[in-house]
Amino acid sequence: MVTLENVSKFIISDLSLHIPKGECVGIIGASGAGKTTLLKIICGLLKPKSGYVRVLGKDPVTEKGRYKRDLSVFLVGKSALDGYDTVKQSFELMQSIYGLPKDSFWREYEELAGRLDFQKYENKSLKSLSLGQRMRVELAAVLIGNPKLILLDEPNVGLDENGKAILWEMLEEKCRQGATVLVASHNLTEIANVCTRLVLLEKGHLLYYGTERNLRSKYASIDVMELKLLGALPDLEDLPLKEYSILGDVLRISYDSNYLSSAEILRLILAQTQVAEVNINKPDLSDIILQIKGGKSSEFD
Amino acid sequence: MNLAPYMAYFKKSFLNRSAYRFDHIMSIFSNCLRMFIFWEIYKALYGGRQEIDGVTMSMVTTNFVLSMGLDAVFYINDYFLPDKIGNGSITTELLRPMSFKGRMIAENMGNAVFNLLFRFAPAFVVACLLIGILPPASPLMLVLFVVSAVLGYGVLWTISFAVQMTAFWLLNVWSMTTIKNVFVNVLSGTMIPLWFMPDWMEGVLKFTPFSSIYFTPIQIYLGQLEPGEIAIKCAIQLLWIGVIYVVGDILWKCGQKKLVVQGG
Incomplete structure (x- = not known):
């Protein structure tokens, strides 16, 4: 076309x-x-x-x-x-x-x-x-x-x-x-x-x-999942996570969406504990673009 | 070729003119006023004499009534293209699946037909009743007058077309338009009949398109030209239309090229 x-x-x-x-x-x-x-x-x-x-x-x-x-x-x-x-x-x-x-x-x-x-x-x-x-x-x-x-x-x-x-x-x-x-x-x-x-x-x-x-997936594959837990802390050792942290009853997980899907993570967690709330945050598109511009601009300068 | 869009623009410009009724009434009044002013000026210049250099007062009157009438019909918006270049809308015009030049002609023709019916005709009737003009030399001459007047319009349109094309290079075409209007008004015989021009000027005018606009049709109307001369004069009108159109079209193509190379 x-x-x-x-x-x-x-x-x-x-x-x-x-x-x-x-x-x-x-x-x-x-x-x-x-x-x-x-x-x-x-x-x-x-x-x-x-x-x-x-x-x-x-x-x-x-x-x-x-x-x-x-x-x-x-x-x-x-x-x-x-x-x-x-x-x-x-x-x-x-x-x-x-x-x-x-x-x-x-x-x-x-x-x-x-x-x-x-x-x-x-x-x-x-x-x-x-x-x-x-x-x-x-x-x-x-x-x-x-x-x-x-x-x-x-x-x-x-x-x-x-x-x-x-x-x-x-x-x-x-x-x-x-x-x-x-x-x-x-x-x-x-x-x-x-x-x-x-x-x-x-x-x-x-x-x-x-x-x-x-x-x-090329420039910003790291997603962040936040889960409000109702039960015990799940065992996440088998998952290839980037990092995780716990603040009160909120579990915060960073993972590479190219290798790990949110469904896989949730399946594993829900098998072990109860969850009240789930939020998945993908990087903002404008942040990704700024990141690309930052990385690429040097090539053109 | 699909004529529907051109007819649509013709209709649009005709109807747009009719929307401004006050302007329309005032233009009839101003046309009548101009004719009376010229009549009074020529009456004073003739000072009661029947003729000057073989030109009678009736011939002069017929010349200015007809040429002013045609001038009212031949109104062409000299800023049609310059305005579109100025505000950038020429870009969208060029993307339309129709000829821009065809659209210009259609819109101008809509104006011309409106002016013929509602500006020229009323002013002409008033002038005939109050001033009086000579009748056409014969019915055939009246027909040939109409043919020559249409060709005269073609000459004026192509001149305006070529002048408008300069807008691709000039930021303001006011000066070009003014120069064009001065030449047209003075050298076409509207204000001063070409019979009164000195011989050397008449010689020069033969090589310009201006006398073809109004003076040729009026000469035909008055029966001043032999059949052979009429054919030659009409051929000259056609020649001018062709030559000036080619010049304007070259400028149009160069202008479009400038737009796509330099942006606009």
């Missing part, structure tokens, strides 16, 4: 990755890391200085015209809709521009307007809407139709919690329907919950590309 080989442009340096069809990919990085540049290269708005790019099997700069109908892009601050149009007029134009069948288009519009809750202001001009209201409309405009590739740059800016939840839910649905989604965002937790793969950028360099599970 999307292939980049040794691509360099502005801050992006020698970046290679392949994104298969149907994946939901989160692009993570600090401001200026190259997230928007990467999205613009993929949609053909920027020509790489060097390297090879193919999107839907075509060169995004020279052959963009051939797949514009399959591409849907949201770039923060660069609205695709005219502020003087009403919400409904904007969608009427979209239906004409993309040549989508009227019946299915308006059925999907009704569904999106219902879920994103913008029917009540569909006859108002876009410029009269609040940022959050307008974002709901903009996102509906990106998701409507059947785009094969959806690129979103900071799609949750201005959205309330409910709006964000609906957005991620709809992106998951689009992926399930076969669309490939690329989302650039600062919000790690949301991205990690939804995206099947993560692209971690640091000053234009690719620090990591893969699943969150692999990221954790």
Whole structure:
């Protein structure tokens, strides 16, 4: 679906990755890391200085015209809709521009307007809407139709919690329907919950590309389990634990999740004693990323 | 080619114009006012004489009523592309599965048709009743006037198109647009009929597109051109449309290249 080989442009340096069809990919990085540049290269708005790019099997700069109908892009601050149009007029134009069948288009519009809750202001001009209201409309405009590739740059800016939840839910649905989604965002937790793969950028360099599970197992496999015991202290000698400590009736265990599962530990403990409460703490994604950046930055400096 | 999106933009710009009723009424009033001011100026200049250098007051009146009427119809937003480059929305425009130039034409045509029906027509009727203009030389000349006026619009549109393309390199195109407007207003015969231009100026104007915009259709309307001359003048209009469009299109392609190389 999307292939980049040794691509360099502005801050992006020698970046290679392949994104298969149907994946939901989160692009993570600090401001200026190259997230928007990467999205613009993929949609053909920027020509790489060097390297090879193919999107839907075509060169995004020279052959963009051939797949514009399959591409849907949201770039923060660069609205695709005219502020003087009403919400409904904007969608009427979209239906004409993309040549989508009227019946299915308006059925999907009704569904999106219902879920994103913008029917009540569909006859108002876009410029009269609040940022959050307008974002709901903009996102509906990106998701409507059947785009094969959806690129979103900071799609949750201005959205309330409910709006964000609906957005991620709809992106998951689009992926399930076969669309490939690329989302650039600062919000790690949301991205990690939804995206099947993560692209971690640091000053234009690719620090990591893969699943969150692999990221954790590679860089932060130590989980911490806390158990509130009701009975005697269990014998843990047979388990390859990293460390354990006891504070009152709370047993705290650190273990490498690559070698030992939480189920195995619990099975052994519950066979010996009673437990009132269990908490398993995985390392915070932002801490893992900071750890990777710390380790890798020296390679690039 | 799917014409539906272009028709949608045509309809949109037509309806948008009709939404601003006060602006619309005031523009009819201002058109009438301009015509009366010019009429009074030329009446004073003629000082009661029937003709000057073979140009009658009726010819002058017909020239400014028709050219001002066409000017009202030919309104083109010179800041359409510059605004999109300025606010960055050109990027999203380029991702749409339709021709941006086609969209520009569609929106301008929507404006032109609206102006023809609701700005030109009322002002023209008022001018005919109160000032009076010459009738067309013949029904055929009226038809050829319409054909030439459409080509004149094409010349003006391509000039505006080429000037707008400079926005890819200039931060502010106001100066370019102003220069273009001065040339169009003075050299197209809207303000001063080209009959009154000195011979050397007429010689120079032959090599510019400006007289093709308003003056050629008006000459046809007044029956001042022989059939062979009409064919040549219309061919010149087509030639200018082609030449300026090619220049504008080269700038458009270079501008797009600049965008994808340097970002925007």
